[in-house]
Amino acid sequence: MIPALVVFAYLGVVLCVGVLAFRTAAGPSNAEEYFLAGRSLGPTVFLLSLFGANMTAFSILGASGHAFANGIVTFGLMASSSALIIPLCLFVIGTRLWALGRRNGFMTTVQMFRDRWDCGHIGTVIFAVQAALLVPYIVIAVMGAGTTLRTVSDGLVPYWLGGAVASLVVMGYVFLGGMRGTAWVNAIQSVLFLLFGAIAVAVVGSGMGGFREAVEAMLAAPSTAPLLTRERISPLYFFSYTFIPLSSIAFPHIGIFCLTARRLGHFRKTIVLYPLCMLAIWLPSVFLGVVANQARNIPAISEKIEARAALSAPGADLRNDERDRLRAQAAGDDVILRLVQGYAPLWIFALLGAAVMAAVMASDSQILALSTMFTEDVFTFYEGKRHFGEAAQVRTGRIFIVLFTLIAYLIALRAPQSIFELATQYAFAGYAALTPLLVAALFWKGSTKWGALASTVWTAAAVLGVAVLQAAVPAPPPGGAVPILSAGGIEVIVRGAAGTTVLGFLPVVPMTLMSALLMVVVSKCTAASRPGPATLARYFELSSLERAVSTARARTGADSRITAGAKTREGLWPTI
């Protein structure tokens, strides 16, 4: 029960942080203060909170669970590629979002898209797709909280109560503290993650009698030796994962976080230190997940290894329900909890519980992002703010937070977890496929709203298509593959144990490339609907010819907005 009490104490601390942020806020009814912390976060909080927002339950539980089953490849798949690509996206796209937000008062990326492409309802479509892809994360966080509290309390805190308590706490500090409270809590969470890794490695290493013997024993056994190489993974599959981190900058909560920095210079520290922070969390998580295969003296881990062996035994003819039972038993998401529980003193296990809870509660920034998007992209866009005022906008945001948290909790109580695991998997691919929108908006003058719509609709259709396909064709046993579409002797679409591949690539690769292609082709076909020069001048440096056209059109009254725009706004960007 002590670990559960430590977790409850942690929840109390983060709730207090929310109250403190509420009292510190410059104006509780000011939308920019509530939703963006008044664009005033300092460099350290900006780094830790942005990092904390990106590190979810998957970073500790998911990474170690995946490594337990698949080996060291997990690190290259998710950690090292993200360590390069996420900071690069912050450098190239995040800094520009910050400048545009500051200059034009944008609070969401959809506001920027609407302005950039002179569109209204297409922006609403982008909002809807972004929001739909974000919902599973929030639901899965409630599930994770319920599961974690049940595990650390040895079943004394039931799943429904754990989920309810965590939901109430997250709702409380997001409701009260808005972005400032969320950022502060994320900063605390990041510090907890960073401390956890080193402590866990030291404790487990000592408990196992050193890692050297464990790794040598794994290399000597044919069943575990492949976990220390990447021989089971194809290079194409490995390469596909370099597309996944593109999703980070397209996540609404990360885009919104980019708007909270007080100065552009605050990005510098975040960009440079981001890979090192990732290294500090992912290396211990993955390594401990791998060596857990040698911790057979822990009964819970031993059962998982036996279940996995039964699943992959050659010639095993298992019924579907038996296979599902073995899969559930072999699942490794709690392996790091079991490892630390087996080797660490109780107080370390309690701290781990709090760190895991911190990771699970990274849904706070996602809930706030959805609330910001709803109030800005729907409530304000459809005249709510003009009719009811700014205070009503903040109230609407808070009501949205309460209602949405309640709905997410109810779904989490009833939904089968597998659906949301899959949905989360698709969300990464979906957001990666939305990245061409950001790139086109910021760097390509020729992009149009119709190109943006085509990319968005394609993304939604592709995510839905993959989901339906994977639901219709169940995963084969480990190592198996079911060809779904072949042409000319080449297997085009294959359903494997770990998902679907297209010509050997993960679906994220064709989805992102097709999204970019649609943006280019449809924009070129609809060049007549390009925004006027006044709009473009807010994003690009225009050539003298384009400026002349702008002036001529303004003189003839072709575009009355141009005159006002050209006088008051200057180009932000070098022509690219």
Added chain:
Amino acid sequence: MRKPAVYFGVAVFYALHQDFWLWRDARPLIFGFLPAGLFYHAAYMAASSLLLWGLVAFGWPSHLEKTATRRE
């Protein structure tokens, strides 16, 4: 000259992520327990930080701050 060098570095780094030469062998074990492939990617992350430092030092879009603060 510095900027293109950093951009070239980014492209090279992206390619270096695909370390096919360490695909099938766990040895040598670095520090006696870290498989070579895992150590390579950990070192890759540390080196990424250095590369990003170069990008920030020599390719920083400082014009964005000037134009953004002009409105304030």
